[in-house]
Amino acid sequence: MQLEDCYFLGTITKAHGYKGELNVHLDTDEPDAYKNLESIFIEKNGLLVPFFLKKAKLHKGNHLRIIIEDFEDPETLIGRSIYLPLETLPPLDEGQFYYHEVKNYSMLTEEGVVVGEIVNVRDTTAQDLFEVNSPDGKEILIPVIDEFIVSVDHNKKTITVSLPDGLLDIF
Structure with a gap:
């Protein structure tokens, strides 16, 4: 399993x-979806290693307690990242998206003006941000706010936005 075929779980x-x-x-808004995990991938030395779980139980909000089958020294895994295959993501409703899906999508205004190409979604800040490269090479940061997103077209790979006056002028 390759890292690009997986998503970060926690x-x-x-x-x-x-x-x-x-x-x-x-690292999820839906921890209940993971209470019956049977297996996980753990990043170790740049590789994803599969592990089967003997137990997975939700504990206090976004925490899961796990026991890995036939593993002698689980404390050596502290600090490591856990991943699951992309195909295990639950389907979304129309107009919704996972952050990894919109990478390389074009961002357009309602008037059809190209804002740029989404190169990343930053989710490590207080406000999640679309990182957009404008046609003239500038980096533009657009807050990921439902009110700004008019539509998402997965077939055309576009996100149409309605941005406050002057937001793009900052960049």
């Missing part, structure tokens, strides 16, 4: 108890 943060349980912080 990070192993610490051991719990003495029976091999690990605490995973899930």
